[in-house]
Amino acid sequence: MSRVYNFSAGPSTLPESVLLQAQQELLEWRGSGMSVMEMSHRGKHFAIIAEELESDLRSLLAIPDNYKVLFLQGGASAQFSLIPQNLLNGKTKACYIKTGAWSEKAVSDAQNYCEVVLTASSEAEHYSHVPEPATWLIDSDAAYLHYTSNETIHGVEFPDIPDSKGLPLVSDMSSNILSRPVDISQFGLIYAGTQKNMGPSGVTIVIVRDDLIGHAPKTTPSVFNYAEQAKNQSMLNTPATYNWYLVGLVLKWLQAQGGVAAIEQRNIAKAAKLYQAIDQSALYHNPVAIPYRSRMNVPFILADDGLDKAFISAAEAQGLYELKGHRSVGGMRASIYNAMPDAGVEALIAFMAEFERSH
Numbered sequence: 001m002s003r004v005y006n007f008s009a010g011p012s013t014l015p016e017s018v019l020l021q022a023q024q025e026l027l028e029w030r031g032s033g034m035s036v037m038e039m040s041h042r043g044k045h046f047a048i049i050a051e052e053l054e055s056d057l058r059s060l061l062a063i064p065d066n067y068k069v070l071f072l073q074g075g076a077s078a079q080f081s082l083i084p085q086n087l088l089n090g091k092t093k094a095c096y097i098k099t100g101a102w103s104e105k106a107v108s109d110a111q112n113y114c115e116v117v118l119t120a121s122s123e124a125e126h127y128s129h130v131p132e133p134a135t136w137l138i139d140s141d142a143a144y145l146h147y148t149s150n151e152t153i154h155g156v157e158f159p160d161i162p163d164s165k166g167l168p169l170v171s172d173m174s175s176n177i178l179s180r181p182v183d184i185s186q187f188g189l190i191y192a193g194t195q196k197n198m199g200p201s202g203v204t205i206v207i208v209r210d211d212l213i214g215h216a217p218k219t220t221p222s223v224f225n226y227a228e229q230a231k232n233q234s235m236l237n238t239p240a241t242y243n244w245y246l247v248g249l250v251l252k253w254l255q256a257q258g259g260v261a262a263i264e265q266r267n268i269a270k271a272a273k274l275y276q277a278i279d280q281s282a283l284y285h286n287p288v289a290i291p292y293r294s295r296m297n298v299p300f301i302l303a304d305d306g307l308d309k310a311f312i313s314a315a316e317a318q319g320l321y322e323l324k325g326h327r328s329v330g331g332m333r334a335s336i337y338n339a340m341p342d343a344g345v346e347a348l349i350a351f352m353a354e355f356e357r358s359h
């Protein structure tokens with residue numbers, strides 16, 4: 001068996017030690033006589049998995065007590081509709097910042113529920129930056145301000161937490177959660193699919209401030225009602241039990257790495273190396289303004305797109321996979337989440353230099 005370096009944007013590479021532990025525990029978990037996949041979600045063994053999952057996430061992110069942590073289904077995409085349903089609370093408007101393909105989708109779904117106030121957009125500049133906060137339009141009558149902290153496709157990341165001028169701040173952190181410390185108390189709600197920095201797909205994390213929930217209209221399906229799920233420990237229906245377990249293993253791996261502050265330093269170093277290699281080359285180009293370049297998803301285009309196919313196949317021959325950019329933007333993209341080892345980034349940089357020399 002030979003594992004490749006997998007630069008997929010999600011589902012994405014997982015720590016090898018996590019996969020090995022899952023393999024070891026596949027048939028029987030901690031003396032329970034059964035696989036996690038076979039356990040009742042209401043049984044005593046799964047209760048331990050669920051408790052450890054929540055408490056490990058709370059400690060890694062220093063989540064204050066007045067926040068609920070929910071483990072839902074439907075992906076981050078479901079949240080695009082569930083956030084207005086749960087948070088509008090009688091209001092008719094919500095503010096959105098558009099910085100790439102994912103915030104665009106969030107806006108489009110929210111428009112089915114309310115008037116979207118476009119606080120800022122970089123669409124006209126091909127999503128190459130975050131618009132200057134001084135130009136933002138924040139409507140104080142809006143229910144919340146939504147932004148996407150890391151745009152997975154365009155490779156644009158907010159360097160700081162935006163100032164929402166008192167509105168509850170809502171963030172899609174699908175592709176950078178747990179990659180850097182964040183002050184949770186500045187947010188009304190954070191959501192993320194797990195398939196990038198937290199485990200396999202199938203779980204959506206919602207971290208929401210207590211006072212914002214409990215106001216969803218009666219038409220909201222109960223499994224998508226934050227207050228109902230909070231009351232039922234996210235077990236109003238059968239949860240994705242095995243995926244919860246795997247996310248739990250990834251969180252324990254992250255703790256063993258020294259936690260979020262320690263992984264941030266590694267992420268800064270990995271991204272800096274890769275951007276430096278791109279900037280120094282005559283063949284590769286990253287289109288994002290420097291202060292907003294993502295540490296997680298590094299898109300780059302080749303000066304001659306006629307070389308794209310050759311690049312991909314030569315990379316695969318070196319064990320470097322999933323480098324093709326998203327179909328909507330073309331070019332290449334290297335996703336270098338927490339679990340991508342330094343050696344993977346170094347192998348990619350060495351390959352890119354060699355490809356440039358030989359082409």
Ligand SMILES: Cc1ncc(COP(=O)(O)O)c(C=O)c1O
Nearest residue numbers: 075076077102152172174175193
């Ligand atoms: C930033 C961001 N938001 C939302 C999504 C959608 O997530 P899901 O496929 O889990 O619905 C993705 C998926 O890649 C994403 O990167």
